[in-house]
Each structure stands twice: as C-alpha cells, then as structure tokens.
Amino acid sequence: MQITIDNKSGFCFGVVNAIRISEEELAKDQLASLGDIVHNSKEVERLSNMGLQIISHEDMPNGLYKKVLIRAHGEPPSTYLTAAKLGIELIDATCPIVLKLQERIRKSYQEMLAVNGQVVIFGKEGHAEVIGLLGQTDGNAILIARADDIDKIDFRRPVRLYSQTTKDPNAYNAVSELIQERMHQMNGEAIDFKKYKTICGQMSGRAPRLSAFSKEHEVVIFVGGTKSSNAAALFAVCKVNNPNSYFVADVDGLNKEWFQGVKDVGISGATSTPTWLMEEVAKAIESITKEN
Numbered sequence: 001m002q003i004t005i006d007n008k009s010g011f012c013f014g015v016v017n018a019i020r021i022s023e024e025e026l027a028k029d030q031l032a033s034l035g036d037i038v039h040n041s042k043e044v045e046r047l048s049n050m051g052l053q054i055i056s057h058e059d060m061p062n063g064l065y066k067k068v069l070i071r072a073h074g075e076p077p078s079t080y081l082t083a084a085k086l087g088i089e090l091i092d093a094t095c096p097i098v099l100k101l102q103e104r105i106r107k108s109y110q111e112m113l114a115v116n117g118q119v120v121i122f123g124k125e126g127h128a129e130v131i132g133l134l135g136q137t138d139g140n141a142i143l144i145a146r147a148d149d150i151d152k153i154d155f156r157r158p159v160r161l162y163s164q165t166t167k168d169p170n171a172y173n174a175v176s177e178l179i180q181e182r183m184h185q186m187n188g189e190a191i192d193f194k195k196y197k198t199i200c201g202q203m204s205g206r207a208p209r210l211s212a213f214s215k216e217h218e219v220v221i222f223v224g225g226t227k228s229s230n231a232a233a234l235f236a237v238c239k240v241n242n243p244n245s246y247f248v249a250d251v252d253g254l255n256k257e258w259f260q261g262v263k264d265v266g267i268s269g270a271t272s273t274p275t276w277l278m279e280e281v282a283k284a285i286e287s288i289t290k291e292n
C-alpha cells in the first residue's frame with residue numbers, strides 16, 4: 001500500500017502565523033482566544049493543553065481574561081472597542097490578508113455612502129471572518145450567503161462586490177455574473193459595478209492542485225475540521241475529481257472498507273489541518289490495511 005500525504009496541504013500562512021503568536025504568548029503568560037484559533041478541534045485541543053483558553057464575546061466582561069487573542073479570521077471594530085473599555089489587552093493575530101480586506105471594505109463603504117451605493121459581501125452567514133467584514137460597514141453591507149440573497153440588492157444603485165477569502169472562486173464568479181445581469185436588465189449599459197478579487201491565493205491555488213492530486217490516487221482521504229468552510233470547499237473538489245474521496249476529522253472517522261483491495265491512498269487536508277494530524281491518519285491507514 002502506497003500512502004502519500006499532499007505536500008501542498010495543511011495550514012495556510014495566516015493560521016501558522018496565529019499559532020506562532022499564541023505559542024509565543026503562552027510561553028510568557030496566560031492567554032484566551034476569542035473563538036477557536038483554527039477550525040480544527042484536534043489542533044485546538046493541542047493548544048488548550050498548552051494553556052490556551054477558548055472564550056466567547058460574552059465572556060469578555062467577566063474580568064477573568066487580561067490578554068485575548070484575535071485569531072486569523074479577524075474581528076469587527078466593536079470587539080476592539082469592547083476590549084479597550086474593559087482594559088483587555090488584545091493580541092492581534094488577524095491574518096494580514098484579512099486585515100487588508102477589512103481596510104478595503106471600510107474604504108469602499110465610505111465611498112458608497114457618498115454615492116448612495118452598496119457594499120456586497122459574498123460569504124458564509126455567521127462565519128467569524130464575515131462578521132469582521134460586515135463590521136467594517138457597521139453591519140450595513142449586503143451579505144450574499146445564498147443565491148436568492150441577491151434580491152436584497154437594489155440593482156439601480158452602484159455595487160462594490162467582495163468575497164470572504166475562503167469562498168469558491170467559481171461560485172463567486174457566478175454570483176458576480178448574476179448581479180451584473182440583473183443590473184443590466186434594469187439599467188442597460190450604464191451600470192456602476194465593481195468586483196474585487198479577494199479570495200485568498202492560498203485557497204484558490206489549492207483547488208487546482210488538489211484536483212490533480214485527487215485524480216492521481218485510487219482513494220483520497222481528506223482530513224479537516226467539521227466547522228471549517230475551507231475544508232468543506234476543498235473536500236468538494238476531491239469528490240468531483242475522485243468519487244472515492246472520504247472526509248474525516250481524525251483517525252476515528254476511518255472506515256476499513258474504504259481500503260479493501262486498494263493499493264494507493266492520497267491524504268490531503270484543509271488550510272486549517274495540521275500536518276501532524278495527517279501523519280496520524282497515514283499511520284492509522286497503514287495499520288488498518290495490515291489487518292485487512
């Protein structure tokens with residue numbers, strides 16, 4: 001049995017950065033993270049064992065947490081205000097790419113206010129990054145989470161379209177085309193529409209590489225957190241390219257029937273999947289196949 005771990009998978013730059021910052025802080029002091037630092041329960045468990053506490057916004061006022069980490073997804077401005085009021089020191093590990101996107105949206109929102117335009121964000125409802133992005137517009141941007149959400153847009157007014165960094169580029173293009181079509185129907189050629197390329201290269205570059213990787217292997221095991229939208233999007237790429245693709249959160253999700261008569265397995269993971277977890281899965285597959 002040949003088992004290959006995809007060397008292009010695993011943590012993205014933003015997550016590596018956030019984990020490094022939290023490990024450095026934990027070596028000196030207590031630290032609480034506002035939400036899971038990554039959408040991977042196994043990595044969260046490892047950091048919890050080092051002393052990292054996971055808290056929610058509701059926990060901030062209880063006086064127990066002096067230092068609070070902002071994870072790679074970022075936060076809305078209201079979180080910074082709350083921390084300042086409560087005397088909490090924020091350790092800001094927002095991914096620089098997300099920070100830049102927040103700034104662009106903030107600027108665009110001001111510009112749109114001046115011309116009665118609309119900022120539109122394509123993203124997942126309730127996702128931490130999306131909450132942070134909406135916060136840049138005081139919650140006034142229009143969120144497109146499902147196709148019929150585009151009816152919330154006034155097609156006669158200017159539109160600036162942004163995407164959450166981890167969305168599927170094809171789905172983003174489809175939403176953009178739909179909006180432009182509706183704007184054209186209503187206004188003819190005179191439409192004021194701009195779409196910005198805001199899907200992270202770490203994400204958009206992975207999908208084509210993962211398509212090739214999925215086709216190269218008889219069976220693909222995709223390791224990812226069940227709460228990760230990046231993991232869901234990348235697993236969909238595996239499934240399209242190789243129907244023998246299976247999603248697991250960890251070794252407990254493996255099913256020995258997947259490997260019967262199989263000679264070659266590829267293991268890949270999301271931008272939030274630690275390499276050590278994919279190695280654990282590889283070892284478990286090795287022992288399962290020895291038993292078969």
Ligand code: SF4
Binds near residue numbers: 200
């Ligand atoms: S996927 Fe990209 S934008 Fe998101 S945290 Fe990772 S590096 Fe940053």
